[in-house]
Structures are given as structure tokens and as C-alpha cells.
Amino acid sequence: MPSRVNVAIIGGGIVGLATGLEILGRFPGVSLAVLEKESEVAAHQTGHNSGVIHSGIYYKPGSLKARLCTEGVNALLRFCEEHAIPYEICGKVIVATSHNESAQLNELYRRGIANGLKGVRMLTGDEIRELEPHASGIRGIQVPGTGVIDYRTVARKYAELIVRGGGAIHVSREVIALRPSGSDTVVETTRGPIEARLVINCAGLQSDRVSHMANAKLDLTIVPFRGEYYELVPGKHHYVRSLLYPVPDPRFPFLGVHFTKRISGGVEAGPNAVLALNVRVTQRILLVQATFGSTRPFQVFGLWLRSTGTCPWTSTTAH
Numbered sequence: 218m219p220s221r222v223n224v225a226i227i228g229g230g231i232v233g234l235a236t237g238l239e240i241l242g243r244f245p246g247v248s249l250a251v252l253e254k255e256s257e258v259a260a261h262q263t264g265h266n267s268g269v270i271h272s273g274i275y276y277k278p279g280s281l282k283a284r285l286c287t288e289g290v291n292a293l294l295r296f297c298e299e300h301a302i303p304y305e306i307c308g309k310v311i312v313a314t315s316h317n318e319s320a321q322l323n324e325l326y327r328r329g330i331a332n333g334l335k336g337v338r339m340l341t342g343d344e345i346r347e348l349e350p351h352a353s354g355i356r357g358i359q360v361p362g363t364g365v366i367d368y369r370t371v372a373r374k375y376a377e378l379i380v381r382g383g384g385a386i387h388v389s390r391e392v393i394a395l396r397p398s399g400s401d402t403v404v405e406t407t408r409g410p411i412e413a414r415l416v417i418n419c420a421g422l423q424s425d426r427v428s429h430m431a432n433a434k435l436d437l438t439i440v441p442f443r444g445e446y447y448e449l450v451p452g453k454h455h456y457v458r459s460l461l462y463p464v465p466d467p468r469f470p471f472l473g474v475h476f477t478k479r480i481s482g483g484v485e486a487g488p489n490a491v492l493a494l495n496v497r498v499t500q501r502i503l504l505v506q507a508t509f510g511s512t513r514p515f516q517v518f519g520l521w522l523r524s525t526g527t528c529p530w531t532s533t534t535a536h
């Protein structure tokens with residue numbers, strides 16, 4: 218007989234753990250289990266990102282992203298204060314190095330003001346140098362509310378609170394199949410089945426695979442990218458005082474390579490965006506191309522890759 222819970226959450230990254238914590242807060246006493254395939258929580262994106270507390274300057278005013286980001290900063294900082302998690306609001310500077318980028322700064326500034334960010338201001342080239350003596354640009358924006366944190370520490374605290382609230386965290390337990398059983402779902406895992414009234418998919422970059430286990434009809438697929446970082450050598454840490462960002466290129470869904478002060482010390486430069494082409498992913502892309510090649514998201518992705526000259530396949534459907 219499978220063990221039974223009210224709620225099974227697939228994925229022990231920050232999204233799965235935050236979801237679990239929120240459910241336990243709203244419905245104390247509910248039985249809940251987080252199922253994580255790795256041997257610890259936050260082993261993927263959550264534990265390997267830039268560690269930036271974004272303030273919400275990039276997002277379209279009125280959009281869900283803008284609202285979640287601006288509300289999320291305050292919620293995160295309250296949580297950190299309550300649980301003594303270190304963070305630093307060091308601010309950031311976005312630097313434009315060409316007239317084209319300078320024009321885009323105006324839009325970022327407009328968005329920042331519309332999203333209610335405090336203290337955002339335009340910078341001249343000289344003012345950039347006052348804040349960041351080793352940076353040069355023709356114009357910039359200072360965003361004082363941006364900060365740094367270690368999201369792995371936050372995720373571990375979420376996990377601790379879930380256990381304290383009566384929930385369970387099962388690591389090294391990969392979900393391999395989902396099958397209906399009356400009004401419940403049997404979640405097959407590498408360590409035996411669990412039956413759940415409600416299953417929540419928080420599997421990050423593998424959430425499309427998990428959706429397919431539930432026979433969901435998806436018109437999307439996740440194409441995984443890996444971000445790689447370099448570290449400034451210790452003698453050069455003083456080159457960067459806060460966070461230094463370029464103006465994002467609107468053709469790409471990335472913020473651009475930036476210099477990031479780490480909360481644990483040191484400065485990183487990155488991330489780049491490398492298509493994560495291991496064997497499994499390559500097989501998956503080919504399979505996905507065969508399955509979804511004519512769908513809109515895949516066409517857009519193919520066109521974008523082609524525009525960057527890195528498209529690893531030829532497609533008759535992308536043009």
C-alpha cells in the first residue's frame with residue numbers, strides 16, 4: 218500500500234519549498250510531502266544562480282512579473298529579518314555603452330518608476346564613475362533597492378520550517394510516473410509510491426516532463442540553458458562595488474553578463490547562456506522537434522537560435 222498525503226509537491230527547489238511552506242501556513246495540519254530527486258534541496262537553479270534580489274525594474278508595469286517581483290522583494294526581506302538570513306542591499310548600476318542602449322535605458326527608467334521602485338535615478342557617464350570607478354559608459358541607471366543573497370540558504374530555511382510545521386521532505390526520491398487512482402493520484406517514485414489528493418508540479422526545468430507523466434496536453438517545451446560564471450581573482454574584487462549590469466538586449470530573454478558581488482564574498486562575472494546539450498537533452502530536443510516542431514513556441518525558439526547562429530538542427534518548420 219502506498220503511503221498517503223493530502224499534498225505531494227514534486228521538486229525541492231525554491232518554488233516547491235515556498236509552495237509547501239505557504240500551504241502549511243494556510244492549512245495547518247495538512248499532510249504534505251516534498252519529493253526531490255537529488256540528495257539535498259536547492260541542488261539545481263535555486264542553488265546555482267546569481268544570488269541577486271531583483272527589484273523589478275525590467276518588467277512591464279501592470280504585469281504579473283512586475284507585481285510578483287516588487288511584492289516578492291519585500292516578502293523576502295521580511296523573511297530574512299525574521300530568520301536571521303544574511304542579505305545585502307548593495308544597489309546596482311545598469312550601464313549603457315552605446316546610443317542605442319542609451320535609448321533603451323529611458324524605457325527601463327520609465328518601468329522602474331511605474332513599478333514603484335524607490336531612489337531610481339539616471340546617471341551621466343561621470344556619475345557612473347563616481348559609483349563604480351572601474352566602469353565606463355555614456356549613461357546609466359542606479360537602482361539602490363537591488364541586493365544579494367544566497368538562495369540556497371533561503372531554501373534550506375524553507376525546508377526546515379516545512380518539517381517543523383509537520384510536512385516531510387523526501388530527498389533522493391525521484392518521481393518517475395503519475396497514475397490516477399479514483400480521485401487521488403499515485404505518485405510512483407524511485408523509493409516506492411505515495412498516494413496524494415493533490416499533486417503540485419514544481420520540477421523547474423523538468424516540469425514539462427512531469428506534466429507529460431500526467432498526460433497533460435502541452436503546447437510548450439522547456440529547452441534548458443546552463444549559465445556559466447567566472448570569478449574575479451581576489452586582488453581585483455575592488456573593481457566592482459555593487460552590481461554592474463549591461464542594458465539587456467531585447468532580442469534575448471536574458472539580462473546579459475553582469476558582475477555580481479556574492480553575499481559570501483567575491484565577485485562573479487556571468488552568466489553566459491549555453492544550450493545544455495548533454496546526450497539526454499539532445500535526444501529530447503530531437504524528440505520534441507518531431508513532436509512540437511510546428512508549434513509556435515518551438516518556431517520562436519528556432520528563429521531565435523538561428524538569429525544567434527547557434528541553431529543545432531535544421532528544421533523545415535521554423536521558417
Ligand SMILES: Cc1cc2nc3c(=O)[nH]c(=O)nc-3n(C[C@H](O)[C@H](O)[C@H](O)COP(=O)(O)OP(=O)(O)OC[C@H]3O[C@@H](n4cnc5c(N)ncnc54)[C@H](O)[C@@H]3O)c2cc1C
Pocket residue numbers: 227228229230231232233252253254255258259260261262263264265266267268269270271390391392393419420421422423424427443444445488
Ligand atoms: C543562470 C541563472 C541565474 C539566475 N539568477 C537569478 C538571480 O540572480 N535572482 C533570482 O531571483 N533568480 C535568478 N534565476 C532564476 C532562479 O534561479 C529560478 O527562477 C529558480 O531557482 C527556480 O526555482 P525552481 O524551484 O522552479 O527550480 P529548481 O531550483 O531547478 O528546482 C526544481 C527541482 O525539481 C527537482 N526535480 C525535477 N524533476 C524531478 C522529479 N521527476 N522528481 C523529483 N524532483 C524533481 C530538481 O532536482 C530540482 O531540485 C537565475 C536562473 C539562472 C538559470
